Amino acid sequence: MKLRDRIAAGLAVALIAGVFIGLGNWQLDRAQELKASTRTIVEVTEPVPLTTLVKPRISIDPIDLLKNVSTSGHYIATFKSDNQKSDGVAATAWEVAALQTDTKSLILVVRGLWSERLTEPTLAMSQRVEVTGVLQPSQSDDHGPNSADNLARVDSTLLLTKAGLADFDLYDGFILANSEMVDGAKIDRTRLEIAIDNSKVPGYYWQHISYVFIWWLMAAVVLYLPFYRRRVTP
Structure with missing residues:
Protein backbone atom coordinates (compact mmCIF):
# COMPACT_ATOMS: atom_id res chain seq x y z
CA MET A 1 0.00 0.00 0.00
CA THR A 38 -34.66 17.68 39.93
CA ARG A 39 -38.25 16.78 40.67
CA THR A 40 -40.21 19.41 42.52
CA ILE A 41 -43.64 19.53 44.09
CA VAL A 42 -45.99 22.07 42.60
CA GLU A 43 -45.96 25.10 44.87
CA VAL A 44 -49.39 25.69 46.36
CA THR A 45 -50.34 29.31 45.73
CA GLU A 46 -53.50 31.29 46.36
CA PRO A 47 -56.24 29.41 44.48
CA VAL A 48 -58.11 30.95 41.58
CA PRO A 49 -61.69 30.01 40.64
CA LEU A 50 -61.78 26.99 38.35
CA THR A 51 -64.14 28.66 35.89
CA THR A 52 -61.67 31.50 35.24
CA LEU A 53 -59.22 29.01 33.72
CA VAL A 54 -61.24 26.22 32.11
CA LYS A 55 -64.69 25.46 30.81
CA PRO A 56 -66.51 22.13 30.40
CA ARG A 57 -66.09 20.32 27.07
CA ILE A 58 -62.98 22.39 26.24
CA SER A 59 -59.40 21.12 26.46
CA ILE A 60 -57.24 22.76 29.10
CA ASP A 61 -54.69 25.25 27.83
CA PRO A 62 -51.31 23.81 28.91
CA ILE A 63 -50.42 27.15 30.47
CA ASP A 64 -53.24 26.66 33.01
CA LEU A 65 -52.16 23.20 34.14
CA LEU A 66 -50.63 22.73 37.61
CA LYS A 67 -52.29 25.87 38.96
CA ASN A 68 -54.05 25.90 42.30
CA VAL A 69 -57.80 26.23 41.72
CA SER A 70 -60.95 26.37 43.81
CA THR A 71 -64.50 25.26 43.16
CA SER A 72 -67.49 23.87 45.01
CA GLY A 73 -70.32 21.47 44.42
CA HIS A 74 -71.73 18.10 45.38
CA TYR A 75 -70.03 14.72 45.15
CA ILE A 76 -72.48 12.56 43.23
CA ALA A 77 -70.31 9.48 42.60
CA THR A 78 -67.15 7.92 44.01
CA PHE A 79 -64.75 5.58 42.25
CA LYS A 80 -61.66 3.57 43.06
CA SER A 81 -58.62 3.91 40.81
CA ASP A 82 -56.07 1.14 41.32
CA ASN A 83 -52.26 1.15 41.07
CA GLN A 84 -51.83 4.91 41.22
CA LYS A 85 -48.51 6.48 42.20
CA SER A 86 -47.83 9.69 44.09
CA ASP A 87 -44.79 11.09 45.86
CA GLY A 88 -43.90 9.36 49.10
CA VAL A 89 -46.65 6.77 48.65
CA ALA A 90 -46.22 3.36 47.04
CA ALA A 91 -48.56 2.36 44.23
CA THR A 92 -52.00 2.08 45.75
CA ALA A 93 -55.64 2.88 45.09
CA TRP A 94 -56.96 6.44 45.00
CA GLU A 95 -60.41 7.70 45.86
CA VAL A 96 -61.72 9.68 42.89
CA ALA A 97 -65.00 11.55 43.15
CA ALA A 98 -67.21 13.17 40.53
CA LEU A 99 -67.95 16.73 41.67
CA GLN A 100 -71.06 18.36 40.21
CA THR A 101 -70.22 22.07 40.13
CA ASP A 102 -73.53 23.29 38.68
CA THR A 103 -76.69 21.86 37.17
CA LYS A 104 -74.88 20.17 34.28
CA SER A 105 -71.08 20.36 34.81
CA LEU A 106 -68.82 17.71 36.33
CA ILE A 107 -65.12 17.46 37.20
CA LEU A 108 -63.10 14.63 38.72
CA VAL A 109 -61.43 15.20 42.09
CA VAL A 110 -58.71 12.96 43.51
CA ARG A 111 -59.61 13.16 47.20
CA GLY A 112 -56.86 10.94 48.61
CA LEU A 113 -56.13 7.32 49.41
CA TRP A 114 -58.89 4.78 48.95
CA SER A 115 -57.93 3.19 52.27
CA GLU A 116 -58.86 6.41 54.11
CA ARG A 117 -62.32 6.84 52.61
CA LEU A 118 -64.01 5.55 55.79
CA THR A 119 -61.95 7.60 58.26
CA GLU A 120 -63.89 10.81 57.61
CA PRO A 121 -67.54 11.73 58.16
CA THR A 122 -69.75 10.32 55.43
CA LEU A 123 -70.75 13.04 52.98
CA ALA A 124 -74.30 13.18 51.74
CA MET A 125 -74.95 14.16 48.13
CA SER A 126 -76.90 17.14 49.46
CA GLN A 127 -73.85 18.57 51.24
CA ARG A 128 -71.91 21.24 49.39
CA VAL A 129 -68.14 20.75 49.39
CA GLU A 130 -65.61 23.51 48.83
CA VAL A 131 -62.54 22.08 47.09
CA THR A 132 -59.11 23.53 46.37
CA GLY A 133 -56.35 21.67 44.61
CA VAL A 134 -53.91 21.50 41.73
CA LEU A 135 -55.34 21.28 38.22
CA GLN A 136 -53.81 18.20 36.60
CA PRO A 137 -53.94 16.84 33.03
CA SER A 138 -56.04 13.77 32.39
CA GLN A 139 -54.13 10.51 32.58
CA SER A 140 -53.57 8.72 29.28
CA ASP A 141 -52.39 5.29 30.49
CA ASP A 142 -54.58 2.70 32.17
CA HIS A 143 -53.51 1.64 35.67
CA GLY A 144 -56.17 -0.98 36.24
CA PRO A 145 -59.53 -2.27 35.03
CA ASN A 146 -62.38 0.00 34.00
CA SER A 147 -65.59 -1.13 35.63
CA ALA A 148 -68.70 0.27 37.26
CA ASP A 149 -66.80 1.05 40.48
CA ASN A 150 -63.23 1.44 39.22
CA LEU A 151 -61.60 3.99 36.90
CA ALA A 152 -58.78 2.60 34.80
CA ARG A 153 -57.25 6.09 34.79
CA VAL A 154 -58.21 9.53 36.06
CA ASP A 155 -59.83 10.76 32.89
CA SER A 156 -63.27 12.34 32.67
CA THR A 157 -63.99 10.68 29.32
CA LEU A 158 -64.39 7.39 31.20
CA LEU A 159 -67.45 8.87 32.91
CA LEU A 160 -69.26 8.58 29.59
CA THR A 161 -69.47 4.85 30.28
CA LYS A 162 -70.83 5.27 33.82
CA ALA A 163 -74.54 5.11 34.52
CA GLY A 164 -76.15 8.50 35.10
CA LEU A 165 -73.05 10.56 34.26
CA ALA A 166 -72.90 10.51 30.47
CA ASP A 167 -75.24 13.49 30.06
CA PHE A 168 -73.09 15.93 32.05
CA ASP A 169 -70.75 18.51 30.54
CA LEU A 170 -67.35 17.19 31.59
CA TYR A 171 -64.26 19.20 32.44
CA ASP A 172 -60.94 18.15 30.95
CA GLY A 173 -58.30 17.13 33.51
CA PHE A 174 -58.87 16.65 37.22
CA ILE A 175 -58.25 18.36 40.55
CA LEU A 176 -55.70 16.87 42.94
CA ALA A 177 -57.34 18.07 46.14
CA ASN A 178 -55.26 19.68 48.88
CA SER A 179 -58.23 20.94 50.90
CA GLU A 180 -61.93 20.16 51.34
CA MET A 181 -64.39 22.12 53.47
CA VAL A 182 -67.92 21.06 54.42
CA ASP A 183 -70.19 23.33 56.47
CA GLY A 184 -67.16 25.42 57.40
CA ALA A 185 -65.22 22.42 58.74
CA LYS A 186 -62.06 21.13 57.09
CA ILE A 187 -61.90 17.45 56.17
CA ASP A 188 -58.72 16.01 57.66
CA ARG A 189 -57.09 13.29 55.56
CA THR A 190 -53.82 12.51 53.77
CA ARG A 191 -53.39 14.70 50.71
CA LEU A 192 -51.45 13.45 47.72
CA GLU A 193 -48.69 15.24 45.84
CA ILE A 194 -47.40 14.60 42.35
CA ALA A 195 -43.90 15.85 41.58
CA ILE A 196 -43.04 17.55 38.32
CA ASP A 197 -40.06 16.23 36.40
CA ASN A 198 -37.98 19.27 35.48
Missing part, protein backbone atom coordinates in the same frame (compact mmCIF):
# COMPACT_ATOMS: atom_id res chain seq x y z
CA LYS A 2 1.32 3.40 -0.96
CA LEU A 3 2.10 5.96 1.71
CA ARG A 4 -0.68 8.22 0.43
CA ASP A 5 -3.22 5.41 0.73
CA ARG A 6 -2.03 4.59 4.23
CA ILE A 7 -2.39 8.20 5.31
CA ALA A 8 -5.90 8.37 3.81
CA ALA A 9 -6.90 5.13 5.52
CA GLY A 10 -5.47 6.34 8.82
CA LEU A 11 -7.35 9.61 8.58
CA ALA A 12 -10.59 7.77 7.79
CA VAL A 13 -10.13 5.48 10.78
CA ALA A 14 -9.34 8.43 13.04
CA LEU A 15 -12.38 10.33 11.75
CA ILE A 16 -14.78 7.42 12.31
CA ALA A 17 -13.33 6.70 15.75
CA GLY A 18 -13.60 10.40 16.61
CA VAL A 19 -17.28 10.39 15.65
CA PHE A 20 -17.97 7.39 17.90
CA ILE A 21 -16.03 8.96 20.79
CA GLY A 22 -17.96 12.20 20.31
CA LEU A 23 -21.27 10.34 20.39
CA GLY A 24 -20.19 8.61 23.59
CA ASN A 25 -19.26 11.93 25.18
CA TRP A 26 -22.61 13.39 24.12
CA GLN A 27 -24.50 10.52 25.74
CA LEU A 28 -22.37 10.90 28.87
CA ASP A 29 -23.28 14.60 29.07
CA ARG A 30 -26.98 13.75 28.71
CA ALA A 31 -26.70 11.11 31.43
CA GLN A 32 -25.10 13.62 33.78
CA GLU A 33 -27.74 16.22 32.93
CA LEU A 34 -30.50 13.70 33.64
CA LYS A 35 -28.90 12.71 36.94
CA ALA A 36 -28.58 16.34 37.98
CA SER A 37 -32.20 17.15 37.12
CA SER A 199 -35.62 17.30 33.27
CA LYS A 200 -35.78 17.94 29.54
CA VAL A 201 -33.73 14.81 28.84
CA PRO A 202 -35.90 11.79 27.97
CA GLY A 203 -35.14 8.23 29.02
CA TYR A 204 -33.37 6.72 32.00
CA TYR A 205 -29.85 7.23 33.34
CA TRP A 206 -28.83 3.62 32.70
CA GLN A 207 -29.94 3.88 29.06
CA HIS A 208 -27.61 6.80 28.39
CA ILE A 209 -24.70 5.09 30.17
CA SER A 210 -25.21 1.93 28.11
CA TYR A 211 -25.00 3.99 24.91
CA VAL A 212 -21.78 5.58 26.17
CA PHE A 213 -20.28 2.10 26.49
CA ILE A 214 -21.55 1.06 23.03
CA TRP A 215 -20.20 4.14 21.22
CA TRP A 216 -16.80 3.95 22.90
CA LEU A 217 -16.59 0.21 22.22
CA MET A 218 -17.25 0.84 18.54
CA ALA A 219 -14.50 3.48 18.53
CA ALA A 220 -12.10 0.94 20.05
CA VAL A 221 -13.08 -1.66 17.43
CA VAL A 222 -12.49 0.82 14.59
CA LEU A 223 -9.04 1.68 15.95
CA TYR A 224 -8.14 -1.98 16.42
CA LEU A 225 -9.23 -3.26 13.00
CA PRO A 226 -6.22 -1.93 11.01
CA PHE A 227 -3.81 -3.70 13.38
CA TYR A 228 -5.88 -6.90 13.20
CA ARG A 229 -5.75 -6.85 9.40
CA ARG A 230 -1.98 -6.48 9.49
CA ARG A 231 -1.68 -9.54 11.71
CA VAL A 232 -3.79 -11.78 9.49
CA THR A 233 -2.34 -10.54 6.19
CA PRO A 234 0.31 -13.04 4.98
Whole structure:
Protein backbone atom coordinates (compact mmCIF):
# COMPACT_ATOMS: atom_id res chain seq x y z
CA MET A 1 0.00 0.00 0.00
CA LYS A 2 1.32 3.40 -0.96
CA LEU A 3 2.10 5.96 1.71
CA ARG A 4 -0.68 8.22 0.43
CA ASP A 5 -3.22 5.41 0.73
CA ARG A 6 -2.03 4.59 4.23
CA ILE A 7 -2.39 8.20 5.31
CA ALA A 8 -5.90 8.37 3.81
CA ALA A 9 -6.90 5.13 5.52
CA GLY A 10 -5.47 6.34 8.82
CA LEU A 11 -7.35 9.61 8.58
CA ALA A 12 -10.59 7.77 7.79
CA VAL A 13 -10.13 5.48 10.78
CA ALA A 14 -9.34 8.43 13.04
CA LEU A 15 -12.38 10.33 11.75
CA ILE A 16 -14.78 7.42 12.31
CA ALA A 17 -13.33 6.70 15.75
CA GLY A 18 -13.60 10.40 16.61
CA VAL A 19 -17.28 10.39 15.65
CA PHE A 20 -17.97 7.39 17.90
CA ILE A 21 -16.03 8.96 20.79
CA GLY A 22 -17.96 12.20 20.31
CA LEU A 23 -21.27 10.34 20.39
CA GLY A 24 -20.19 8.61 23.59
CA ASN A 25 -19.26 11.93 25.18
CA TRP A 26 -22.61 13.39 24.12
CA GLN A 27 -24.50 10.52 25.74
CA LEU A 28 -22.37 10.90 28.87
CA ASP A 29 -23.28 14.60 29.07
CA ARG A 30 -26.98 13.75 28.71
CA ALA A 31 -26.70 11.11 31.43
CA GLN A 32 -25.10 13.62 33.78
CA GLU A 33 -27.74 16.22 32.93
CA LEU A 34 -30.50 13.70 33.64
CA LYS A 35 -28.90 12.71 36.94
CA ALA A 36 -28.58 16.34 37.98
CA SER A 37 -32.20 17.15 37.12
CA THR A 38 -34.66 17.68 39.93
CA ARG A 39 -38.25 16.78 40.67
CA THR A 40 -40.21 19.41 42.52
CA ILE A 41 -43.64 19.53 44.09
CA VAL A 42 -45.99 22.07 42.60
CA GLU A 43 -45.96 25.10 44.87
CA VAL A 44 -49.39 25.69 46.36
CA THR A 45 -50.34 29.31 45.73
CA GLU A 46 -53.50 31.29 46.36
CA PRO A 47 -56.24 29.41 44.48
CA VAL A 48 -58.11 30.95 41.58
CA PRO A 49 -61.69 30.01 40.64
CA LEU A 50 -61.78 26.99 38.35
CA THR A 51 -64.14 28.66 35.89
CA THR A 52 -61.67 31.50 35.24
CA LEU A 53 -59.22 29.01 33.72
CA VAL A 54 -61.24 26.22 32.11
CA LYS A 55 -64.69 25.46 30.81
CA PRO A 56 -66.51 22.13 30.40
CA ARG A 57 -66.09 20.32 27.07
CA ILE A 58 -62.98 22.39 26.24
CA SER A 59 -59.40 21.12 26.46
CA ILE A 60 -57.24 22.76 29.10
CA ASP A 61 -54.69 25.25 27.83
CA PRO A 62 -51.31 23.81 28.91
CA ILE A 63 -50.42 27.15 30.47
CA ASP A 64 -53.24 26.66 33.01
CA LEU A 65 -52.16 23.20 34.14
CA LEU A 66 -50.63 22.73 37.61
CA LYS A 67 -52.29 25.87 38.96
CA ASN A 68 -54.05 25.90 42.30
CA VAL A 69 -57.80 26.23 41.72
CA SER A 70 -60.95 26.37 43.81
CA THR A 71 -64.50 25.26 43.16
CA SER A 72 -67.49 23.87 45.01
CA GLY A 73 -70.32 21.47 44.42
CA HIS A 74 -71.73 18.10 45.38
CA TYR A 75 -70.03 14.72 45.15
CA ILE A 76 -72.48 12.56 43.23
CA ALA A 77 -70.31 9.48 42.60
CA THR A 78 -67.15 7.92 44.01
CA PHE A 79 -64.75 5.58 42.25
CA LYS A 80 -61.66 3.57 43.06
CA SER A 81 -58.62 3.91 40.81
CA ASP A 82 -56.07 1.14 41.32
CA ASN A 83 -52.26 1.15 41.07
CA GLN A 84 -51.83 4.91 41.22
CA LYS A 85 -48.51 6.48 42.20
CA SER A 86 -47.83 9.69 44.09
CA ASP A 87 -44.79 11.09 45.86
CA GLY A 88 -43.90 9.36 49.10
CA VAL A 89 -46.65 6.77 48.65
CA ALA A 90 -46.22 3.36 47.04
CA ALA A 91 -48.56 2.36 44.23
CA THR A 92 -52.00 2.08 45.75
CA ALA A 93 -55.64 2.88 45.09
CA TRP A 94 -56.96 6.44 45.00
CA GLU A 95 -60.41 7.70 45.86
CA VAL A 96 -61.72 9.68 42.89
CA ALA A 97 -65.00 11.55 43.15
CA ALA A 98 -67.21 13.17 40.53
CA LEU A 99 -67.95 16.73 41.67
CA GLN A 100 -71.06 18.36 40.21
CA THR A 101 -70.22 22.07 40.13
CA ASP A 102 -73.53 23.29 38.68
CA THR A 103 -76.69 21.86 37.17
CA LYS A 104 -74.88 20.17 34.28
CA SER A 105 -71.08 20.36 34.81
CA LEU A 106 -68.82 17.71 36.33
CA ILE A 107 -65.12 17.46 37.20
CA LEU A 108 -63.10 14.63 38.72
CA VAL A 109 -61.43 15.20 42.09
CA VAL A 110 -58.71 12.96 43.51
CA ARG A 111 -59.61 13.16 47.20
CA GLY A 112 -56.86 10.94 48.61
CA LEU A 113 -56.13 7.32 49.41
CA TRP A 114 -58.89 4.78 48.95
CA SER A 115 -57.93 3.19 52.27
CA GLU A 116 -58.86 6.41 54.11
CA ARG A 117 -62.32 6.84 52.61
CA LEU A 118 -64.01 5.55 55.79
CA THR A 119 -61.95 7.60 58.26
CA GLU A 120 -63.89 10.81 57.61
CA PRO A 121 -67.54 11.73 58.16
CA THR A 122 -69.75 10.32 55.43
CA LEU A 123 -70.75 13.04 52.98
CA ALA A 124 -74.30 13.18 51.74
CA MET A 125 -74.95 14.16 48.13
CA SER A 126 -76.90 17.14 49.46
CA GLN A 127 -73.85 18.57 51.24
CA ARG A 128 -71.91 21.24 49.39
CA VAL A 129 -68.14 20.75 49.39
CA GLU A 130 -65.61 23.51 48.83
CA VAL A 131 -62.54 22.08 47.09
CA THR A 132 -59.11 23.53 46.37
CA GLY A 133 -56.35 21.67 44.61
CA VAL A 134 -53.91 21.50 41.73
CA LEU A 135 -55.34 21.28 38.22
CA GLN A 136 -53.81 18.20 36.60
CA PRO A 137 -53.94 16.84 33.03
CA SER A 138 -56.04 13.77 32.39
CA GLN A 139 -54.13 10.51 32.58
CA SER A 140 -53.57 8.72 29.28
CA ASP A 141 -52.39 5.29 30.49
CA ASP A 142 -54.58 2.70 32.17
CA HIS A 143 -53.51 1.64 35.67
CA GLY A 144 -56.17 -0.98 36.24
CA PRO A 145 -59.53 -2.27 35.03
CA ASN A 146 -62.38 0.00 34.00
CA SER A 147 -65.59 -1.13 35.63
CA ALA A 148 -68.70 0.27 37.26
CA ASP A 149 -66.80 1.05 40.48
CA ASN A 150 -63.23 1.44 39.22
CA LEU A 151 -61.60 3.99 36.90
CA ALA A 152 -58.78 2.60 34.80
CA ARG A 153 -57.25 6.09 34.79
CA VAL A 154 -58.21 9.53 36.06
CA ASP A 155 -59.83 10.76 32.89
CA SER A 156 -63.27 12.34 32.67
CA THR A 157 -63.99 10.68 29.32
CA LEU A 158 -64.39 7.39 31.20
CA LEU A 159 -67.45 8.87 32.91
CA LEU A 160 -69.26 8.58 29.59
CA THR A 161 -69.47 4.85 30.28
CA LYS A 162 -70.83 5.27 33.82
CA ALA A 163 -74.54 5.11 34.52
CA GLY A 164 -76.15 8.50 35.10
CA LEU A 165 -73.05 10.56 34.26
CA ALA A 166 -72.90 10.51 30.47
CA ASP A 167 -75.24 13.49 30.06
CA PHE A 168 -73.09 15.93 32.05
CA ASP A 169 -70.75 18.51 30.54
CA LEU A 170 -67.35 17.19 31.59
CA TYR A 171 -64.26 19.20 32.44
CA ASP A 172 -60.94 18.15 30.95
CA GLY A 173 -58.30 17.13 33.51
CA PHE A 174 -58.87 16.65 37.22
CA ILE A 175 -58.25 18.36 40.55
CA LEU A 176 -55.70 16.87 42.94
CA ALA A 177 -57.34 18.07 46.14
CA ASN A 178 -55.26 19.68 48.88
CA SER A 179 -58.23 20.94 50.90
CA GLU A 180 -61.93 20.16 51.34
CA MET A 181 -64.39 22.12 53.47
CA VAL A 182 -67.92 21.06 54.42
CA ASP A 183 -70.19 23.33 56.47
CA GLY A 184 -67.16 25.42 57.40
CA ALA A 185 -65.22 22.42 58.74
CA LYS A 186 -62.06 21.13 57.09
CA ILE A 187 -61.90 17.45 56.17
CA ASP A 188 -58.72 16.01 57.66
CA ARG A 189 -57.09 13.29 55.56
CA THR A 190 -53.82 12.51 53.77
CA ARG A 191 -53.39 14.70 50.71
CA LEU A 192 -51.45 13.45 47.72
CA GLU A 193 -48.69 15.24 45.84
CA ILE A 194 -47.40 14.60 42.35
CA ALA A 195 -43.90 15.85 41.58
CA ILE A 196 -43.04 17.55 38.32
CA ASP A 197 -40.06 16.23 36.40
CA ASN A 198 -37.98 19.27 35.48
CA SER A 199 -35.62 17.30 33.27
CA LYS A 200 -35.78 17.94 29.54
CA VAL A 201 -33.73 14.81 28.84
CA PRO A 202 -35.90 11.79 27.97
CA GLY A 203 -35.14 8.23 29.02
CA TYR A 204 -33.37 6.72 32.00
CA TYR A 205 -29.85 7.23 33.34
CA TRP A 206 -28.83 3.62 32.70
CA GLN A 207 -29.94 3.88 29.06
CA HIS A 208 -27.61 6.80 28.39
CA ILE A 209 -24.70 5.09 30.17
CA SER A 210 -25.21 1.93 28.11
CA TYR A 211 -25.00 3.99 24.91
CA VAL A 212 -21.78 5.58 26.17
CA PHE A 213 -20.28 2.10 26.49
CA ILE A 214 -21.55 1.06 23.03
CA TRP A 215 -20.20 4.14 21.22
CA TRP A 216 -16.80 3.95 22.90
CA LEU A 217 -16.59 0.21 22.22
CA MET A 218 -17.25 0.84 18.54
CA ALA A 219 -14.50 3.48 18.53
CA ALA A 220 -12.10 0.94 20.05
CA VAL A 221 -13.08 -1.66 17.43
CA VAL A 222 -12.49 0.82 14.59
CA LEU A 223 -9.04 1.68 15.95
CA TYR A 224 -8.14 -1.98 16.42
CA LEU A 225 -9.23 -3.26 13.00
CA PRO A 226 -6.22 -1.93 11.01
CA PHE A 227 -3.81 -3.70 13.38
CA TYR A 228 -5.88 -6.90 13.20
CA ARG A 229 -5.75 -6.85 9.40
CA ARG A 230 -1.98 -6.48 9.49
CA ARG A 231 -1.68 -9.54 11.71
CA VAL A 232 -3.79 -11.78 9.49
CA THR A 233 -2.34 -10.54 6.19
CA PRO A 234 0.31 -13.04 4.98
